[in-house]
Amino acid sequence: MSVSLFDVKGKVALITGSTHGLGMAMSRGLGLAGATIIVNGNSSQEKIDAAVAEHQREGIKAVGYKFNVTDEAAVIEAIAKIEAEVGAIDILINNAGIIKRTPLLEMEVADFRDVIDIDLVSPFIVSKHVVKNMVKRKQGKVINICSMMSELGRDRVGAYAAAKGGLKMLTKNMATEWAKYNIQVNGLGPGYFATSQTEPIRVAGHPFNDFIVNRTPAAKWGDPNDLVGAAIFLSSKASDFVNGHVMYVDGGILATIGKPLNE
Numbered sequence: 001m002s003v004s005l006f007d008v009k010g011k012v013a014l015i016t017g018s019t020h021g022l023g024m025a026m027s028r029g030l031g032l033a034g035a036t037i038i039v040n041g042n043s044s045q046e047k048i049d050a051a052v053a054e055h056q057r058e059g060i061k062a063v064g065y066k067f068n069v070t071d072e073a074a075v076i077e078a079i080a081k082i083e084a085e086v087g088a089i090d091i092l093i094n095n096a097g098i099i100k101r102t103p104l105l106e107m108e109v110a111d112f113r114d115v116i117d118i119d120l121v122s123p124f125i126v127s128k129h130v131v132k133n134m135v136k137r138k139q140g141k142v143i144n145i146c147s148m149m150s151e152l153g154r155d156r157v158g159a160y161a162a163a164k165g166g167l168k169m170l171t172k173n174m175a176t177e178w179a180k181y182n183i184q185v186n187g188l189g190p191g192y193f194a195t196s197q198t199e200p201i202r203v204a205g206h207p208f209n210d211f212i213v214n215r216t217p218a219a220k221w222g223d224p225n226d227l228v229g230a231a232i233f234l235s236s237k238a239s240d241f242v243n244g245h246v247m248y249v250d251g252g253i254l255a256t257i258g259k260p261l262n263e
């Protein structure tokens with residue numbers, strides 16, 4: 001077997017919230033590179049089964065587990081099951097997240113808490129219980145899915161920005177505590193991507209589409225497959241001395257202040 005720096009063959013990767021969108025795209029990329037994919041979701045078993053079937057059609061080894069990442073008891077039970085039935089989790093991608101777009105002055109406290117719970121508390125819960133086992137094996141990779149909102153604000157996404165900014169710092173703290181066990185924790189921060197969720201606002205002439213295209217030096221939305229290279233890097237031996245970074249895959253958004261409209 002060739003030992004490539006970027007090899008993830010035979011590794012078991014748990015990707016939370018991976019039935020669609022960026023989680024699905026990263027799963028597919030790791031799966032095509034030879035990793036065994038654990039698909040997770042909590043809304044419906046059908047969506048999990050459909051994602052698993054789609055992977056299998058492409059020759060990817062994939063298994064689905066439905067559990068709520070904010071429920072610690074459910075997480076503990078699911079991780080024990082996964083490790084008994086599939087194998088030790090080598091790669092954890094904390095991807096599950098939600099966004100609520102409401103101005104802060106109009107936001108209900110319960111809605112703010114929901115966003116923090118799913119986007120910030122759940123990566124702590126899932127990592128805590130996966131990493132306990134990685135510590136025993138003295139090896140592991142954790143990737144926290146951050147956001148442009150780990151660095152920047154935007155109207156109506158206050159709770160999400162608070163959570164994603166917190167997730168960036170949680171990443172640094174996890175890296176600080178766990179690097180000595182040969183566990184590398186890093187963030188991956190997508191810019192604006194063409195997913196089914198952004199489809200309605202990605203049409204030319206739509207103000208948000210024009211804003212994003214104008215704001216992005218690469219002058220386009222990211223293709224979900226653009227995340228795969230960074231995901232493989234952060235999942236493989238190639239990143240064994242890389243700790244506590246957030247790698248932004250954003251077409252250059254964070255590199256620039258932007259330019260005037262129509263220039």
Ligand code: GCO
Pocket residue numbers: 099101146147148149154157160189190191192
């Ligand atoms: C928004 C978007 C963002 C993206 C993404 C950017 O309303 O500005 O939804 O928050 O979801 O996280 O990195």
Ligand code: CA
Pocket residue numbers: 010011012087088
């Ligand atoms: Ca193994």
